[in-house]
Amino acid sequence: MREGLCHSDGTMTDRSDFLEAAGAILGPRGFTRDAELMAPWLTDWRGRFTGRALALASPATTEEVSALVRLCAAHRVPIVPQGGNSGMCGGATPDDTGEAILLSLRRMDAIRSLDASERKVVCEAGVILQSLHDAAAREGVRFPLTLGGKGSATVGGLIATNAGGTQVLRHGSMRAQVLGLEAVLADGSVFSSLTPLKKDNRGFDLKQLLIGSEGTLGIVTAATLRLVPAVAVRAVLWAGIASLEAARALLLHCEDAAGEALEGFEVLSQETLGDVISHLPSARPPLGDAHPWHALIELVADRASAERLPELAETLLTGALERGLLEDATIAANETQAEQFWALRDAIAPAERARGPAVQHDISVAVERMPSFVEEAVPLVERSWPGTHAVAFGHLGDGNVHFHVIAPPGADPLAWQAGDGKKISAQVYELVTRWGGSISAEHGIGQLKREEFARLGDPVALAMLRAVKQALDPQSLLNPGKLVPLAPMHDNP
Amino acid sequence: MREGLCHSDGTMTDRSDFLEAAGAILGPRGFTRDAELMAPWLTDWRGRFTGRALALASPATTEEVSALVRLCAAHRVPIVPQGGNSGMCGGATPDDTGEAILLSLRRMDAIRSLDASERKVVCEAGVILQSLHDAAAREGVRFPLTLGGKGSATVGGLIATNAGGTQVLRHGSMRAQVLGLEAVLADGSVFSSLTPLKKDNRGFDLKQLLIGSEGTLGIVTAATLRLVPAVAVRAVLWAGIASLEAARALLLHCEDAAGEALEGFEVLSQETLGDVISHLPSARPPLGDAHPWHALIELVADRASAERLPELAETLLTGALERGLLEDATIAANETQAEQFWALRDAIAPAERARGPAVQHDISVAVERMPSFVEEAVPLVERSWPGTHAVAFGHLGDGNVHFHVIAPPGADPLAWQAGDGKKISAQVYELVTRWGGSISAEHGIGQLKREEFARLGDPVALAMLRAVKQALDPQSLLNPGKLVPLAPMHDNP
Structure with a gap:
């Protein structure tokens, strides 16, 4: 018996032909069921x-991706691209129909030039990312x-x-x-702008469309990325505010005083x-006394300006104290203490988790409005x-605050998250929308926030x-169901 | 007799209705024929x-632009948006059919907030721009x-x-x-993202589509722009290379040594x-001897780092000399001399024009390839x-070189530009395309480069x-004929 793919319009495609052809393009290492x-x-x-998938495709070259996508377009097989599978919004997980192929880019891991x-x-x-850092x-x-x-x-x-x-x-x-991008589009054609031009005004910048599109407009296969000088030395400051x-005023002060050194x-x-x-x-708390708010500030310098950094950090703090922008402050005496300061920041999420179940929101408003937003939203x-x-x-500094709401003591985690937790999220998203902010500052939409994005x-x-x-994807084959409900009929069922 | 608008599909629209309605939306100050x-x-x-135009529309508000575009969409009247009318590629000049309205944004000149x-x-x-600077x-x-x-x-x-x-x-x-944008789209709807969010990952960044689209996707009505600290002091250097x-190596040295001060x-x-x-x-030449190439380098500092600038400039030059990156160099002793250095740069275009008729090319290649490109292209x-x-x-520093070709002595300006000049441009554009570069680094496509863009x-x-x-513009009403020949049939007449 041959297997069949049912389309939403009722037609059916034979998929054994597709599977055979895909296997021939990718070979046994590149294609499995x-x-x-x-x-x-x-x-x-x-x-x-x-979710479920028809097959896992792991092409080794851009040409293989292109040939596969061309085949998928001909057979109307949806494609879910996947990188590290560590996204926050389910953007790389297929739906449960099992109609789509999961297209892993993990085998394409060459650094072509540095x-x-x-x-x-x-x-x-x-x-x-870690390999790139290394x-x-x-x-x-x-x-x-x-990250x-x-x-x-x-x-x-x-x-x-x-x-x-x-x-x-x-x-x-x-x-x-x-700086530059290579991507396979929905018809299998390859968009390539890997040679970075600092100035290029041949129309609107097409690579911007692919950045942040969550695989719905094309499949990124390679990129040219910028590098910066290595950090030679850093100064890590802790301030009570x-x-x-006042923290916002202190940030502006730091930007003025430290400029590009503020990281x-x-x-x-x-x-x-x-x-x-x-x-x-x-x-241990970095400062002796309690303060309503605390800021962790990092300044960095490359080799060329390393010598100047300690003085810069001192001047910055002295100026901030004189202007009444902080109550107390300290500079990490050495790298060990700097690590300790950051360990406090990095422990916030686990510490909050230890307090009980929570709903978390990755939201942003205009940088200067963040203080008043938090002052309104929390109470x-x-x-x-x-x-x-x-x-x-x-x-x-980015107007991006992680806003967590922890359940009342004793609440059943799953029931609370599915009930009140969901309503709380809706309220937070409505509030941030009224403030002209974003319901997704960093994590994207994926499938997690798709309905809220459509609503708000x-x-x-x-x-x-x-x-x-x-x-760009008239057959809607690229990562269907992610980012935005595309057919208006889905909005008005 | 009523006036009629002929469409390419042979239908005809009565335009007196349109003109009357447009006049009613915009009032006598905002609408003229x-x-x-x-x-x-x-x-x-x-x-x-x-070109010719049906009328000149000068709306005073975003609402007026929106109402006018909605009306144009209903009557299928094309729109040519125009700002200062000082573009380099004819992107704001209507065609000679007289069917389009010229939509001037000049009355919308308020700085809403700073x-x-x-x-x-x-x-x-x-x-x-000058008003914004002021x-x-x-x-x-x-x-x-x-500029x-x-x-x-x-x-x-x-x-x-x-x-x-x-x-x-x-x-x-x-x-x-x-940082943010407001634009009227082809159906008259208003896209607004004026509140800048430093982080916002609700899908691909739509404002990027409008930037550089030459009015073909929407009409920009307002924007939120970033500001930087004022320049407190500058150091202007002249180097013989x-x-x-070697100039490229010197530039990298400057980037390392001066970082963000290099302007x-x-x-x-x-x-x-x-x-x-x-x-x-x-x-007078800034340096005593002749050198194959010269570089004009400007370093700037804001108030916070002004004190450090003279030393930075000295260190930068000493380092470059030690590394053999330059043959000789001087630092402008005062602001008058700095102006004299820049006057030399600014006089290149008039000086070349004085030598005779020329064809000019605003092209770019990858920054590091520019030296070899020039070495190949000139001979x-x-x-x-x-x-x-x-x-x-x-x-x-931008990989963007103005590449001018001056006619042989005695050539008739107009005949040469229309004949050999045009062929030379085609050759330059082919060459820069082979080098992975851009036929328009800064100036855009407009109508001047549209055919070359389509070809290359x-x-x-x-x-x-x-x-x-x-x-985004299914009726092709926004700045038709600019940027790119949009209907494939135009490519294959």
């Missing part, structure tokens, strides 16, 4: 989404984007989701690192710091949902997204 | 293109993009063409300055310098066209441009 081999990639790393003096690297989509470090330069999942996240996935991280303040998100408003500016409240200290047995949520505890911390997104922007998607 | 009032805007400033501490300004599309300066900050046409160029036009200028090396082109290759790096040959000196009676062109003289100068552009990129255009 073995359930055991496929299983690890059919559930996202947080275990929130599980030129330290020209400060750029050409690498394939499957290169893991390769850059070996040549005395650095790739200026990092928690660096051991699994791939260059292709980082581009498809326009990933952020802890260095956005100075270096920008992934979009700012992409009277309010978030990180993270904020947390006294209460959050308390949670962290309780959670980490050996941790509003806590008042609306008695017993909950709202926590805001994170990248004040600007209708004009949604119509533009749909029109561009329809234009 | 007076030939004398329209005339100045129907020819581009260089006098290369002249926040020096938050470093951003919200301004309407018609704000003239407004920023009054608040002690600066808008970091400038020759700053007295006429508008914010909307700068965004629509992704304008460059002399500060791209450090600050990037217009794309890098746009053995080769363009300009312009190159010219000894021969070009000679032309300039002959052209400017009072000018190739001069050999192919005996008696011509090829000159390359400009923004080495990557077919995959052209297909993407066409698909997006068709999706």
Whole structure:
């Protein structure tokens, strides 16, 4: 009996022809239907989404990706591209129809070239972020984007989701690192702009469309990325601050005083710091007294300006004290203490998790509005949902705060998250939308936030997204069901 | 007798209804068909293109633009948006059918808000660049993009063409300055993202589509732009260099040594310098001896780092001398001398014009390939066209060189430009395309380069441009005939 693929319009395609042809293109190492081999990639790393796939395709070259996509287009087989499978929104997990192939880019992991003096690297989509960091470090330069999942996240996935991280303040998100791009489009054609031109005004910039498109417009196969000088020395500062408003003023002061040396500016409240200290047995608060808010500030310098950094850090703090922008501050005396300061920041998420089940929101508003947003949102949520505890911390310099709401003591985790938790999220997203902010600052939309995006997104922007998607992927084969409900009929069932 | 609009499909629309409704939307100050009032805007400033228009519309608000575009969409009246009418490629000049309305944004010239501490300004599309500079300066900050046409160029036009200028090396082109955007789309709907979010991952970044789209996808009505600290002091250096290759090495040295202080790096040959000196009676060469190439380097500092700049400039030059990157160098002793150095650079274009008729090319290749490109292109062109003289100068740091080819002595200007000149341009564009470069680094495509773009552009990129255009402007009413021949049938007549 031959297997068949049912399309939504009722027609049926024979898929044994497709499978045979795909296997011929990719060879045994590049194509499998073995359930055991496929299983690890059919559930996202947080275990929130599980899907099924027709097959797992692992092409080794751009030409193989192109040939495969051409074949999929002819047979109308949907494609779910996947990098490290460490996204936050289920954007790389297929649906449960089993109609799509899972297209892993992990075998395409070559660094094609790295030129330290020209400060750029050409690498394939499957290169893991940590490998890129290592390769850059070996040549005395650095790739200026990092995040928690660096051991699994791939260059292709980082581009498809326009990933952020802890260095956005100075270096920008992934979009700012992409100098050139190669991608396979829905018809199998290859868009290539790997040779970076600093100036090129032949129409609107097509690579910008692919960055952040979550695999819905094309499959990134390679990129040219920028590199920056290696960090020679850093100064890590901890400041106690009277309010978030003061923290914002302190940030502006740091930008004025330190300019490009300012690489990180993270904020947390006294209460959050308390949670962290309780959670980490050996941790001590950096400052003697309590302060309503705390800021962790990192300044870095390359070799050329290393000598000047300690003085810069001192001047910065003295100026801030004189202007009344902080209550107390200290500079890490050595690299060990600097690591201890960062360990406090990195322990916020586990410390909050230890307090109980929570719903988490990766949201942003305009940088200067973040203090007033937090001041409104925290009591509003806590008042609306008695017993909950709202926590805001994170990248004040990017207007991006991780906003966690912890369940009332004793709540059943699963029931609370599916019930009140969901309603709380809806409230938070409505609030941030009213403030002109984003319901997804860093993590993307994927399938996790697709419905909320459809509900709360600007209708004009949604119509533009749909029109561009329809234009570039008329059969809707690229990562269907992700990012935005594309057919308007889905909005009005 | 009622007037009629003929469509390409043979149907006819009554346009008196349209004109009456448009007049009602815009009022007498905002709508005219007076030939004398329209005339100045129907020819581009260089006098290369002249068109006709049904009327000149000058809306005063985004709402008026929206209502007008909605009306145009209903009556299928094409729209040619125009800012300062100082573009280089005829992108704001209507065709000669007289069917389109000319939509001037010049009345929308309000600076809605300017926040020096938050470093951003919200301004309407018609704000003239010089006015923006002045407004920023009054608040002690600066808008970091400038160019020759700053007295006429508008914010909307700068965004629509992704304008460059002399500060791209450090600050990037217009794309890098746009934090938020408001635009009217082809159906009259208003896309608005004026509240800048530093992090926002709700799908691909739609505003990137409008930047550089030359009015073919939407009409920019307002923008939020970034500001930077004012320049407190600058150091202007002049260096004599053995080769363009050495100039490239010197540029990398400057980037290492000066980092963000490096704001300009312009190159010219000894021969070009000679032309300039002959052209400017009072000018003197900055260095005593002749050198094959010269570089004009500008370092700037804001108040916070002003003190350090003179030492930085000295260290930079000492280091470059030690490494053999330059043959001789001098630092402008004062602001007068700094102006004299820049006057030499600014006189290149008039000096070359004085030598005779020329064809000019605004091209780019990858920054590191520019030296070898110039070394190949100059003798190739001069050999192919005996008696011509090829000159390359400009923004080495951006990989963008202005490549001028001067006619043989005694050539008839018009006949030569239309004949050999055109063939030379085709050759230059073919060459730069083979080098993976761009036939338009800064100026855009407009109508001037549309056919060459269609001939030499990557077919995959052209297909993407066409698909997006068709999706967002299905009636092809926005700036028809600009940027790219959109209907494939135009390619194969």
